[in-house]
Amino acid sequence: MSTQAYYTSDEISDFISHVNQAEGMGVIGYDGGDFYGIAPYFSCYVLFEEEQAHHLIKKFIQLFQQFSEIKNEPWTWFSDIYYERMIPADKFSLSTLEQDALSLFDKDGYLTFNASTSIDSEYSSAVWGLEFKISFRPEMRYACFKVNYRHAWYKANVENQKTWHQYMLDCLTILQPMHAYSGFEIATAPLGV
Secondary structure, eight states: OOOOOOOOHHHHHHHHHHHTSSSOOOEEEOTTSOEEEEEEEEEEEEEOOGGGHHHHHHHHHHHHHHHHHHOSSOOOEEEETTTTEEEEGGGOOGGGHHHHHHHHHHHHSEEEEEEEOOSSOTTSOOSSEEEEEEEOBTTBOEEEEEEEOOHHHHHHOHHHHHHHHHHHHHHHHHHOOSEEEEEEEEEOTTSOO
């Protein structure tokens, strides 16, 4: 048995209005528990050959560093690339990220990395989040780069909007993706759901 909900035009307009409020995050969930929010995102999907993987990983890390300079809040969680679990930012070494990422990809042919400004827990929606994944399989040679950003920051002023638009242009120029998407999602960043 399934449950469906039908919304009137007024209810949909109210929901959109709520999302567009100062914070730009609509929270769904239980009080005091982990939550999921409505958040803006940008993602790129890159088709690559195996010999291009190292260069692509370096591009992802370059864009991660650029994104880190844009966001206005500290990272609180990073994924441990070897165990694919989230760990507090103060227990993670960014200084060896590129070396570790290249080494892990050479060993496993797969890599995933996440960074988040989640406040409550590693599972709460990120206000700012970044994720990249790269896996080489002959039948599927796509890599994914995705960011979630704070809508209130974007709307705050024209300079932030210009900064964000330039960042998206940089992503497109550097990655040359086959597909790119942007919009709003029910975010569980950095978990990619």
